[in-house]
Amino acid sequence: MCLLLRVDRRRFYEWRARVAAGPSPRQQRAEELTAQIVEFHAASDGTYGAPRIHADLQNAGVTVSRKTVAKLMRAEGITGISPATWHPPTTVPGADPFPVPDLIEREFDQGGRDIAWFSDVTYLRTGEGWAYLCVVHDGHTRRVLGRTVPDSMHTDLVEQALRQAVALRGELPGKLIFHADRGTQYTSGQFADAARELGLLRSMGRTGVCWDNAAAESFWSVFKNEYYHRHVFATIDDARRGAYAWIDGWYNARRRHSAIGYLSPLEYGRRQLTLAA
Known part of the structure; x- marks a missing residue:
């Protein structure tokens, strides 16, 4: 044998x-x-x-x-059950009395600043409960122009971020496209009135298709991985101050972006203005 x-x-x-x-x-x-x-x-x-x-x-x-x-x-072959992470819904589809088309069609950089702005809302976990961060940023320069962190998802948070962006830019050249998802904040009558007052063209992707608003999703990926997941916030005010400091002091002012020649949004914007002059 x-x-x-x-x-x-x-x-x-x-x-x-x-x-x-x-x-x-x-x-x-x-x-x-x-x-x-x-x-x-x-x-x-x-x-x-x-x-x-x-x-x-x-x-x-x-x-x-x-x-x-x-x-x-x-x-x-024994395994446990991992608890599923619960995320509060930030995109709750709402009925829009005024149909809004997709004017972007995934062309997020329209070739110049203040041609297309993008916006979205994400959640922030704190020791006091959930807070919500809304940003408005330019698709060409990548600069965040408006940001708010309230403790509710009322339409006010989107309108405030938008009005911040408009105030920062001043008089807008021509018709500016404001692109977002079809969450209730963006499809509300209140927001439609604000966009009409400011002379903006509203644009929306399809419901449940995150790629139609990939510019905003890309920003959340950077924010969450580079800042949010590395910190713990005891209060909503802590989250607000931290998000503002990161956006204004790092993302806009210093973080290099490969899509704009490894410049910061502020530096890229300054060079664009100098070139135009």
């Missing part, structure tokens, strides 16, 4: 001796731990993962590392 299977005779006898001796102390401990893990997992209704089962084992007086627990769970 050893000749046929090309197995060393000495190794065969060693294997036969191990089988006759039974499981090693290490294997026996692994089997005992696995049995306890299965028991604790079943007691949790199949919800516990390695960290909580490890705590159960420690509470039962078993000394074992969390990595060993995770390894044995993987070997046994």
Whole structure:
């Protein structure tokens, strides 16, 4: 048999001796731990993962590392249930009495400043509850022109950010496109009246298609990864001050953007004005 299977005779006898001796102390401990893990997992209704089962084992007086627990769970095919992260809805579709077309069609940079502005709302978690950040930024220079952080998602937060942007720019050249999603704040009569008063052309992507407002989504990706996820805010006021400081002091003034020649939005805007002059 050893000749046929090309197995060393000495190794065969060693294997036969191990089988006759039974499981090693290490294997026996692994089997005992696995049995306890299965028991604790079943007691949790199949919800516990390695960290909580490890705590159960420690509470039962078993000394074992969390990595060993995770390894044995993987070997046994046992998994816990991770809680799904809940995000408060920031885009709640609303009925717009005035149909609004998509004037952008994913051409986010229209070739010049103050031709197309983009806006969106995101949530901010704080120790006092949710706050909401609304921004309005220029599609060409990438500069954030208006921003507000209230504690509610009333249409006022969008209108205030828009009026900030208009006040910053002063008199707008020609018709400016204001592009957003179809959230209730942007489809409300209040916002339609404000846009009409300011002489803006409203534009909206399709409901539930985030790519139609990818310019705003791209800004959220930068904001969340580079700032928001790295900080904890005790109060809404802390979140407001932090967001304003990051946007004004870093994103607009110093952060380099590959799409505009690795310049900051403020520097790029200044160079554009100098070139135009």
